[in-house]
Amino acid sequence: MSDGLIKxxxxxxxxxxxxxxxxxxxxxxxxxxxxxxxxxxxNTGALSLTIIMLSGLFVxxxxxxxxxxxLQRFGSSESLGATVGLAILKELxxxxxxxxxxxxAGTSLTSEIGLMAxxxxxxxxxxxxxxxxxxxxxxxxxxxxxxxxxxxxxxGMIGIFGGQLIGVGLMGVDSGQxxxxxxxxxxxxxxxxxIVKSFVFGIACSAIAVYEGYHAxxxxxxxxxxxxxxxxxxxxxxLVIDYMLTAVLL
Amino acid sequence: xxxxxPVAPTTGATDPVVSLExxxxxxxxxxxxxxxxxxxxxxxxxxxxxxxxxxxxxxxRLITGQIRASAGRIVVDGTDLGTLDNEGLYRLRxxxxxxxxxGALLTDLDVYENxxxxxxxxxxxxxxxxxxxxxxxxxxxxxxxAVRLRPSELSGGMARRVALARSIVMDPKLLIxxxxxxxxxxxxxxxxxxxxxxxxxALGLTSIVVSHDVHEISALADRAYLLSGGKVVAAGTPAxxxxxxxxxxxxxxxxxxxxxxxxxYPAPDYATQLMSGxxxx
Numbered sequence: 001m002s003d004g005l006i007k008x009x010x011x012x013x014x015x016x017x018x019x020x021x022x023x024x025x026x027x028x029x030x031x032x033x034x035x036x037x038x039x040x041x042x043n044t045g046a047l048s049l050t051i052i053m054l055s056g057l058f059v060x061x062x063x064x065x066x067x068x069x070x071l072q073r074f075g076s077s078e079s080l081g082a083t084v085g086l087a088i089l090k091e092l093x094x095x096x097x098x099x100x101x102x103x104x105a106g107t108s109l110t111s112e113i114g115l116m117a118x119x120x121x122x123x124x125x126x127x128x129x130x131x132x133x134x135x136x137x138x139x140x141x142x143x144x145x146x147x148x149x150x151x152x153x154x155x156g157m158i159g160i161f162g163g164q165l166i167g168v169g170l171m172g173v174d175s176g177q178x179x180x181x182x183x184x185x186x187x188x189x190x191x192x193x194x195i196v197k198s199f200v201f202g203i204a205c206s207a208i209a210v211y212e213g214y215h216a217x218x219x220x221x222x223x224x225x226x227x228x229x230x231x232x233x234x235x236x237x238x239l240v241i242d243y244m245l246t247a248v249l250l
Numbered sequence: 251x252x253x254x255x256p257v258a259p260t261t262g263a264t265d266p267v268v269s270l271e272x273x274x275x276x277x278x279x280x281x282x283x284x285x286x287x288x289x290x291x292x293x294x295x296x297x298x299x300x301x302x303x304x305x306x307x308x309x310x311r312l313i314t315g316q317i318r319a320s321a322g323r324i325v326v327d328g329t330d331l332g333t334l335d336n337e338g339l340y341r342l343r344x345x346x347x348x349x350x351x352x353g354a355l356l357t358d359l360d361v362y363e364n365x366x367x368x369x370x371x372x373x374x375x376x377x378x379x380x381x382x383x384x385x386x387x388x389x390x391x392x393x394x395x396a397v398r399l400r401p402s403e404l405s406g407g408m409a410r411r412v413a414l415a416r417s418i419v420m421d422p423k424l425l426i427x428x429x430x431x432x433x434x435x436x437x438x439x440x441x442x443x444x445x446x447x448x449x450x451x452a453l454g455l456t457s458i459v460v461s462h463d464v465h466e467i468s469a470l471a472d473r474a475y476l477l478s479g480g481k482v483v484a485a486g487t488p489a490x491x492x493x494x495x496x497x498x499x500x501x502x503x504x505x506x507x508x509x510x511x512x513x514x515y516p517a518p519d520y521a522t523q524l525m526s527g528x529x530x531x
Contacts, residue, residue, distance in 0.1 A: 116357075124354035124413075127314060127347075128368045128420075129340040135371070 012233070019214070020207040022133055023141045030138035040143025044105035044206075045150055051104055052097060056155035059092055060084065060162025067163075068171045077171070081178035082185035084163035089186060089194045093156035095242050098201035101148055102234035106209035109140050110230040113213025114223035122214075137210045144209070148202025149195055156194065193249045197242065204241055205234045265292045266325075267424055267456045268313055273322035275305075275312060282308050284480045286322070290424075295450050295457040297467040297488070300477035301502060306460040309477070310428055313458070314348060315339040327423065344372065347417030351429040353409035355401040355416075361388070362397040365416045372420065387415040391445060407438025414445060418453065425449065427459045431466050443470055464503055468492065476502060478510075 030037070063084050071077045113136060116122050122132040160182075167173040209230045216226035268290035275283045282305040290296045298306050311317045312324055315331050324331045329342060355364050365384045369375055375383070388394045391411040401409060410430060417425060427446060431439050443466055450457045461467050467474055468488040476484040476491060476499055484491055484499045492503050498510045517523070 119357070120350045120352060120354035121356055123316065124348070124350055124356075126316065127343055128371065128416075129343040130368070130371045131340070 016208060016211050019211045020203070023138055023207060023210065026131070026134040026138045027142060030134055030142060033139065036135075036139040037142050037146070040140050041147050042143075044101070044109065044140070044144045045147030048101060048104045048147070048151060049154070051100055052151045052155050053158050055096060055100055056093075056158035057162040059096055059155075060088065060159035060164075061166045063087055063092070063159070064163040064166030064171070068167055068173065077173055078177040079181055079185075080163070080167045080171075080173050081180070081182035084167065085160055085182040085186045086190060088156050088159040088163070090190050091194075091242075091246075093159060094152045094194050094197035094201055095238060097152040097155045097198060098148065098205055098238040099235055101144075101151060101201070102205045102209070102231055102238065105144060105147070106205050106230045106234050107227045109144065109206070109209040110213040110216065110227045111223055113137065113140070113210060114216035114218070114226050117214070117216060118218035118220070118223060133214070137214055141206045141210050144206025145199070145202040148205065149198040152194065152198035152201075193245075196249065197245050200241060200245060201238050204237045208234045208237060266290055267292045267327055268458070269323075269325045270309075270312070271323045271325075273312065273319045273324060275308065275317070275319050281480055283312075283319075286477075286481060288475055288482060290456060290458055291473060292456050293450075293454060294472040295447065295459060295470055297471035297474040298458060298460045298477065299462055299464070299467060299474055299502065302462065304477045305480065306462075306477060307428055310348070310426055310458070310460055314343065314346065314426065344420060345422050346424045346426065347420070347422040348426045349410065349413050349417050349428065349430055351432055352406075353401070353404075353413035355404075355409055355412055357401050359401075360397070361393065361399050361401075361404070361412050364401070364412060365419055367416065368420045383419060384415075387419050388412075390418075390449070391415045392441070405438070407434050407441060410434075410438075410442055411445065414442075414449065418449060418455075421453070423455060425455050425457045427457065427461075429461055430459060431461055431463045439466065446470060462502075464505065478502070 067083050125132045168175045168178050212226040212230045216223050266289040270288040273283050273286040366380050369380050430442050474488050475482050478498050484494050
């Protein structure tokens with residue numbers, strides 16, 4: 001049983017990796033049509049802004065409350081700014097953004113491509129001698145890879161604002177201490193770690209979403225299942241990759 | 251460019267654009283075609299007919315190289331499809347147009363952009379030239395006034411006409427129609443029928459029409475193939491097929507519910523099953 005599961009998982013990883021390599025191979029040609037990519041940055045990025053900003057604000061506010069409570073027990077509530085900043089920039093920003101990205105933009109990519117297959121649009125493209133991987137999949141993949149770090153940056157910014165709102169505004173931490181502690185303890189390396197993570201998550205989530213859509217069984221049920229698989233696979237992939245990247249980058 | 255390969259005249263077509271010789275194709279061990287011979291004559295409208303499930307659409311997918319035959323030879327415009335890689339297939343398809351059953355218009359583009367799509371993908375024509383070509387093709391199918399409609403705003407017949415305009419926008423030599431009459435009202439059906447004939451004759455194309463609408467095909471096609479059981483069971487002009495005495499042809503052309511193509515799906519003996527009441531798991 002577990003043998004079968006491992007084999008299935010390995011086969012899936014191999015298949016997604018090969019598909020990602022194909023996407024990367026056609027990327028230079030896809031970049032010649034920047035308008036298609038800008039459209040996808042809008043679809044996956046701009047249209048996800050509301051959920052990302054709202055989540056960022058509340059995650060930051062919760063961190064403000066929890067960390068204030070914890071730090072106060074150790075008598076170091078003045079470190080709130082540094083801990084909120086580090087937690088959001090290094091970890092929560094990229095991870096939560098990627099999970100939300102998989103749920104909002106990833107499902108939309110999968111169902112869109114899956115429905116295009118179900119209504120013969122991809123077959124029609126092939127018949128017009130247009131490679132659907134280059135024309136449909138690659139712009140969506142590149143758009144996602146560009147959008148994801150931008151969304152993570154916005155999430156981080158709003159999250160820190162949320163932490164400050166609670167820490168300084170509600171809990172009475174000194175505003176000067178909040179920001180100076182953050183300035184002292186958050187290094188460029190920490191910000192870079194967040195950027196690298198969000199970029200890698202962008203590749204993983206976009207590739208999985210596009211892969212599942214392209215390989216969906218072209219029926220209503222097939223597209224529905226593919227959409228579910230996008231969320232499940234992307235979420236697990238984000239958490240596993242997060243551990244590996246943290247181990248390497250720490 | 252490879253010189254045209256000699257084509258064996260096994261199908262009776264004197265100047266075939268498409269030629270299938272001894273084609274075998276199977277799915278999960280079940281043979282869909284076994285030794286299929288078909289020749290599509292240049293400049294003519296050829297119909298491929300047959301009961302549902304005989305593999306008519308599969309035949310189109312074989313001709314267009316979307317799937318590969320497990321045995322036999324498929325030659326399109328002098329090129330053996332078996333010798334082509336993906337790039338070669340894409341090059342060959344630039345000389346083909348295909349009309350899908352539901353039109354398969356790109357839903358994120360309007361009518362104008364759908365028709366302009368192949369031009370934008372394959373040519374460096376200026377916008378001024380593209381707009382003129384698109385308007386001319388849309389005028390030919392009577393939809394010049396619908397340029398800014400979205401595919402969701404079109405009726406089934408209109409969608410198929412837009413798809414026809416899109417498939418002729420690159421001036422192909424071979425045009426393939428998959429069930430072009432399915433689900434159309436009589437007026438739309440008449441329009442599509444006339445468009446297929448006029449397009450073929452005016453542009454000097456070769457057309458392949460897959461359909462099981464006997465009356466429409468009789469009025470349209472120059473030659474028809476009737477497929478059944480993975481083989482060609484009859485070929486000739488529609489009039490010759492109508493006069494054919496063989497049971498399969500008579501059943502299909504006459505629309506008889508039972509005959510060599512059985513009404514019942516293979517099942518255990520009726521009386522025995524009713525007595526036992528057993529339903530297979």
